[in-house]
Amino acid sequence: MAITRDEVAHLARLARLDLDEAELAQMAGQLDAILGAVARVSEVASDDVPPTSHAVPLTNVLREDVVAPCLTPEQALSGAPAAQDGRFRVPRILGEEP
Amino acid sequence: MTALVPYEQALEAYEPVIGLEVHVELGTNSKMFCGCPTEFGAEPNTQVCPTCLGLPGSLPVANKKAIESIIRLGLALNCSIAPWCRFARKNYFYPDMPKDFQISQYDEPICVEGYLDVEVEGKTYRIGIERVHLEEDTGKSLHVGGATGRIHGASHSLVDYNRAGIPLVEVVTKPVPGTGALAPEVAKAYVTELRDICKTLGISDVKMEQGSLRCDANVSIAPRGATEWGTRSETKNVNSLRSVERAVRHEISRQAGVLDAGGRVVQETRHFQEDSGTTVSGRSKETAEDYRYFPEPDLVPLAPSADWIEELRAALPELPTARRRRLQGDWDLTDLDMEALINAGALDSVEETVAAGASAEAARKWWLGEIARRANEDGVEVSALPITPADVAAVVALVDAGSLNDKLARQVIEGVLAGEGTPEQVVASRGLAVVSDTGALGTAVDAAIAANEGIAEKIRGGKVQAVGALVGAVMKETRGQADAATVKALILEKLGVSE
Ligand SMILES: [Zn+2]
Numbered sequence: 001m002a003i004t005r006d007e008v009a010h011l012a013r014l015a016r017l018d019l020d021e022a023e024l025a026q027m028a029g030q031l032d033a034i035l036g037a038v039a040r041v042s043e044v045a046s047d048d049v050p051p052t053s054h055a056v057p058l059t060n061v062l063r064e065d066v067v068a069p070c071l072t073p074e075q076a077l078s079g080a081p082a083a084q085d086g087r088f089r090v091p092r093i094l095g096e097e098p
Numbered sequence: 099m100t101a102l103v104p105y106e107q108a109l110e111a112y113e114p115v116i117g118l119e120v121h122v123e124l125g126t127n128s129k130m131f132c133g134c135p136t137e138f139g140a141e142p143n144t145q146v147c148p149t150c151l152g153l154p155g156s157l158p159v160a161n162k163k164a165i166e167s168i169i170r171l172g173l174a175l176n177c178s179i180a181p182w183c184r185f186a187r188k189n190y191f192y193p194d195m196p197k198d199f200q201i202s203q204y205d206e207p208i209c210v211e212g213y214l215d216v217e218v219e220g221k222t223y224r225i226g227i228e229r230v231h232l233e234e235d236t237g238k239s240l241h242v243g244g245a246t247g248r249i250h251g252a253s254h255s256l257v258d259y260n261r262a263g264i265p266l267v268e269v270v271t272k273p274v275p276g277t278g279a280l281a282p283e284v285a286k287a288y289v290t291e292l293r294d295i296c297k298t299l300g301i302s303d304v305k306m307e308q309g310s311l312r313c314d315a316n317v318s319i320a321p322r323g324a325t326e327w328g329t330r331s332e333t334k335n336v337n338s339l340r341s342v343e344r345a346v347r348h349e350i351s352r353q354a355g356v357l358d359a360g361g362r363v364v365q366e367t368r369h370f371q372e373d374s375g376t377t378v379s380g381r382s383k384e385t386a387e388d389y390r391y392f393p394e395p396d397l398v399p400l401a402p403s404a405d406w407i408e409e410l411r412a413a414l415p416e417l418p419t420a421r422r423r424r425l426q427g428d429w430d431l432t433d434l435d436m437e438a439l440i441n442a443g444a445l446d447s448v449e450e451t452v453a454a455g456a457s458a459e460a461a462r463k464w465w466l467g468e469i470a471r472r473a474n475e476d477g478v479e480v481s482a483l484p485i486t487p488a489d490v491a492a493v494v495a496l497v498d499a500g501s502l503n504d505k506l507a508r509q510v511i512e513g514v515l516a517g518e519g520t521p522e523q524v525v526a527s528r529g530l531a532v533v534s535d536t537g538a539l540g541t542a543v544d545a546a547i548a549a550n551e552g553i554a555e556k557i558r559g560g561k562v563q564a565v566g567a568l569v570g571a572v573m574k575e576t577r578g579q580a581d582a583a584t585v586k587a588l589i590l591e592k593l594g595v596s597e
Binding site for chain 1: 126127128132133134135141142143144145146147148151153159160161162163164165182184189191192193196239240241252253254255256257258259388390392393395397398399400401402
């Protein structure tokens with residue numbers, strides 16, 4: 001097994017997903033298959049190929065510090081489930097600030 | 099809750115180790131990854147766009163000025179600049195970021211391994227800088243329905259994303275041992291120095307009261323002679339230079355209380371309470387957070403060229419340490435004089451007063467005297483008082499011209515501080531001017547001689563130092579509005595004695 005049931009439970013908690021035992025077992029199996037497939041990449045990776053996080057060989061893509069138009073508050077809030085006083089209204093926050 | 103141990107007593111038994119994490123909001127025109135403006139105090143959600151709201155299909159592009167700013171700060175802090183590094187995604191669920199993650203840097207910060215020297219009570223402390231990295235600031239939440247606007251007991255929260263995405267630099271020190279009882283002062287001196295460097299570099303307005311400079315203070319204590327450091331607490335919400343000092347001091351006393359009572363210090367986040375000067379427990383950090391950092395796929399790596407770095411290094415302005423050394427030389431001050439000036443936060447004010455024409459000595463006297471006293475009483479910085487270097491230079495000029503003596507000048511300063519106008523206006527409205535009318539002064543001198551014939555006789559007989567008593571009598575008669583030197587000269591002249 002590349003991933004255990006407990007690791008899946010931990011990830012589910014971090015992702016705020018409420019998974020029951022059956023779902024945990026199912027996810028563990030599926031994730032294990034995915035990880036197994038991905039692991040095949042490391043079989044062909046050789047020492048002279050550095051790990052890469054980006055598919056394009058670019059660096060320093062930067063923009064000048066210039067102000068561009070923004071959305072209006074109406075536009076910004078138009079997709080929000082709830083708004084109040086020009087602000088996004090969110091349910092009671094459980095737990096503390098990060 | 100365990101009792102606090104008095105600070106001095108805590109220091110007899112324990113040795114503190116401090117560490118500081120300072121966040122500096124950069125003063126760029128636009129945000130870190132989008133073109134939204136960064137004005138402070140704008141109406142909620144008027145400075146947002148698809149990118150900083152994390153709407154689907156939007157892509158971030160890094161702000162060149164922000165990258166330049168952090169490299170310049172890194173160089174000023176004697177750091178190495180990474181030849182290649184990446185941004186990372188910090189994943190968490192909290193509505194202050196609409197994306198459910200924050201773009202930050204993780205194991206590849208752009209600046210590493212630097213130091214900053216600070217001076218406290220004539221001794222230099224080298225504060226190791228572990229890393230300086232770039233991230234985006236978060237939005238601001240307003241908690242509604244709770245008793246005090248705090249999260250606890252709130253029914254819901256309202257979020258403004260104007261601040262989300264403003265470039266934010268985090269400067270993290272290495273643990274700093276060996277400061278002993280001066281730990282609070284060293285912490286404050288470090289944050290002050292860092293603030294001054296940012297100000298000198300022009301990369302941030304570093305206003306703690308507006309949150310553009312924020313500080314977290316880590317404190318641990320261990321019994322003296324112990325080989326291992328203690329468990330540390332991390333105090334957040336330390337929003338003024340004075341609070342940095344108070345928070346560290348309080349944590350030392352609190353932790354000593356816990357250990358003395360046989361308890362153990364919990365690794366946790368604590369919040370500083372400005373009103374009481376204490377810290378209260380926040381979240382426990384016993385279980386490490388799991389932010390599942392990974393390289394930000396939407397941003398390509400940064401690879402500042404050596405040429406670019408050297409170009410930025412060559413263009414660095416004179417930094418605060420060099421400037422202080424220069425001013426100390428120009429003004430011919432001892433180390434202690436200089437430190438007094440810095441501690442009073444009066445360096446800029448004195449420099450500007452000198453630039454406005456006053457002598458360094460006179461400028462220093464007023465800023466460290468009357469004005470510093472008032473700032474201390476009001477619990478503010480001297481620069482926050484309603485008196486400008488130009489005002490002080492004007493008072494000094496009036497004294498130099500002989501129109502004011504010291505005592506009157508003090509009243510003029512008082513008047514300016516009370517909002518009565520410019521020094522000239524205060525002089526006019528309070529009727530403060532040295533009695534230079536030699537006629538009126540002559541009469542007062544004659545009266546003093548007549549009333550103190552015995553003393554006058556001694557002076558005529560050569561005991562010139564006795565003149566002080568007569569000068570005093572004249573000053574009293576003119577309610578202090580005479581120039582003592584003029585009075586003295588006049589008395590001696592009338593008595594036919596030369597000094
Ligand atoms: Zn934006």
